[in-house]
Amino acid sequence: MDFTTSLFVLSTIFLLLLILKQTKLISSKSIKNLPPGPPKLPIIGNLHQIGDKPHVSTASMARKYGPLISLRFGQQLVVVASTPEAAIGILKTQDRLLSSRVVPTAFQQPELLPHSLIWSECNSTWKSLRTLCRTEMFSAKALEAQSKLREQKLGNLLTFLHKTQGRVINIQDAVFTTLFNTLSSIIFGKDLIDYEDEHGARDELKESLYSIIEYGGRIKDVGSFFPMLEGFDLHGIRKGTMKEFDKAFSYWDDIIEERRAQVNSSTWSSDQAQSFLDRMLEKRFTNNQINQVVTELFVAGTNTTTSTVMWAMSEFVRHKEVMSKLEEEVKREFNSDTITSSQLSKLTYLQACIKENFRLHPSVPLLLPHKAAETCEVMNYTIPKNTKIFVNVWAMGRDPNLWDDPLSFNPERFIDSKLDYKGQDFELLPFGSGRRICPGLPSGIKTIESLLVSLIREFEWALPNGDDPSKLDMNDKFGIALRREKPLKLIFKEKIV
Ligand code: HEM
Known part of the structure; x- marks a missing residue:
């Protein structure tokens, strides 16, 4: 064994011993009355049971151990809620104490971080x-x-x-661009960005944002399970992520500077403000502040909506009868080219x-990770x-105790129902609830409605x-947004009206 290898082996053993000691210290503090959960292995806790689809694996644990379970990912204690009662406990009763954030390594x-909207404490x-x-954006x-x-x-x-x-098209790319x-x-x-910009500068921007999202969604990240290893950025x-941030920032730094000059000029008056950027510049935001907020809005707003x-x-496409009913409704309610809010509200x-x-495909299946700011019950x-x-x-969307025939796509179940997704009905929470509820909800919904109507x-x-639509592969891939594992490829023809 040469010197470098020996040094590596010795430091690995040292680290493992340190982790073991710390893990023991934490568990030996014997926190009483934690929610139940599966047995934990030394050092890794339950990491080996999580797999690539944590929404699925924790749903199956909840069926065995109950609505509120506790797990350990390395040194990190994790609690998962899987029923409306447990969600109420977290997002309503203890909302104030449980609305802090755990920041992913990326x-x-x-x-x-000091300028973050998504990852800041409250x-x-x-x-x-x-x-x-x-x-300025969602009123x-x-x-x-x-x-x-x-x-x-x-x-x-x-x-x-x-x-x-x-032509056969990957509809996801076209929708994402829009x-x-x-x-x-x-x-x-x-x-x-453009619909067709193979490998141009704008395509690079798209790739950078995809990469940031991919880094942010990584779940097997040793640093975040063992805080003592955080500084090493092992993976x-x-x-x-910083490299991709830099690429995106350099792209919009030019736009910011050009506009800043106009906003700072003596001829500027507030009624000239047209964009969100103008409002931030009027409030004297720095480039770093603007870059961070803007990147977060793109990351949070585009993938969730696209997926x-x-x-x-x-x-x-899988349910022809649903598509026919939708087509009838859209044809009945829209007789002009424009799509107005009042028309959209008639599309029951x-x-x-x-x-x-x-219900079946919430794009943020586990919400974003919350953190307990204080101990509570x-x-x-x-x-x-x-x-x-x-x-x-x-898990809640697919719980047979809450929904009849939960795995079938049956919009009729909502026809005479008052249930809504705005954070008051805890069996349907695609946007979350409480103080961390998605601020983009009104904009996201408007976009989704008008896009679907147009298509x-x-x-x-x-x-x-x-191909037989009933055989369409519906497997999902976990990440910042839960997306289709295989892209949706479709063909289409213009309707003859
Ligand atoms: C289908 C569309 C969307 C869905 C399903 C969705 C869902 C969510 C969810 C589940 C959260 C986390 C809630 C929590 O932690 O408890 C969230 C947070 C957030 N979303 Fe959305 N979102 C969507 C669209 C948008 C859009 C269009 C924007 C902005 C342009 C946006 C901006 C944000 C921001 C900034 C946060 C962080 C809020 C905070 O931490 O205080 N989202 N979203």
Whole structure:
């Protein structure tokens, strides 16, 4: 054994002993009255039982151990809630104490974290950023102002689709581009990516954001299970994410600087402000602050919405009778080219389909990880300070105690139901609930509704090669957003009206 190998072996043994000691120390503190859970192995705890689909593995543990279970991922204590009662305990009764965040390794970037909306504790930065987003991006007034823009972007999508008619397309790419440009127009006042830009600069931006999302969604990240190893960035996650952040930032630094000059000029008046960027510049945000907030909005806003539309289109193609009813409804209610909010609100069958789709395919199946800021009690169990908390909304959507025939796609179940996804009905929580509820809910829903209406109204959709729709592969892949494992490839033809 040469010197380097010996050194490596010795340091590995030393680290393992240290971890073992620390793990023992933690468990020997014998926290009383934790929620039940499967037996834990030394050092790794329950990590070996989680697999690539934590929403599925923890749902199956909940069936055995109950609505609130405790696990250990290395040194990190984890609690998972899987029923509406347990979700109420976390997101309502103890909302104040359990709304802190555990920051994934990818986003532990000292220069960026202080400006984060998603990963901050519920502190004053978080409060002011949420208020800014609520008033400038998601208020009824802001949504109304964005409706023209939304329509333009849908028009671009339809033009692209009309051009590609007859070809098999990966519909996900086209939908992602539309959603991305809708958001970039709201934020920056311009489109940032193209439908066909193979390997151009804009394509690189798309790739960087995909990579950030991929890094952020990694679940097997040793550093986050053993805080003492955090500094080592063993899988290069922090470094890799920062590289992608830098690429994205350099892309929009130019846009920010150009606009900053205009906003700072003596001729600027507030009624010239057109975009979210203008509002941030008026409030004297630095480039670092803007870059961080903007990246988070893109990461949180585009993938969730794209994957929701993809699951919905998959279900519609699989269920011909659902698609026919939707087509009838859309034809009945829309007799002009524009799509207005009041028309959308009349589409009761579409609303039912969207709820049913959220029930079976919530795009953030475990919500984002919450953290206990203080020790407290939920369902008479102790949740110690710093516990990482997940709410398995995917499991709730498929629970036979809550839904008849839970695995079938049946929008009719929502037709005469008052159940909604806005955070008050705890059996259906695709956006979460309480103080961390998704602030983008109103915008996300508007986008999903108008996109689906456009796709259904203009085209007839089918699987390529006459494939049997009932055999469409519906496997999912866990990440920041729960997406289809295999991309949805469809063919389509224009409708003859
Ligand atoms: C189908 C669409 C969407 C779904 C299903 C969704 C779902 C969620 C969920 C489950 C959370 C975490 C809640 C929690 O931790 O308890 C969240 C947080 C968040 N979402 Fe969304 N979201 C969607 C669209 C959007 C859009 C369009 C935006 C913005 C453009 C957005 C911005 C955010 C932000 C900033 C947070 C973090 C809030 C905080 O930590 O205080 N989301 N979203």
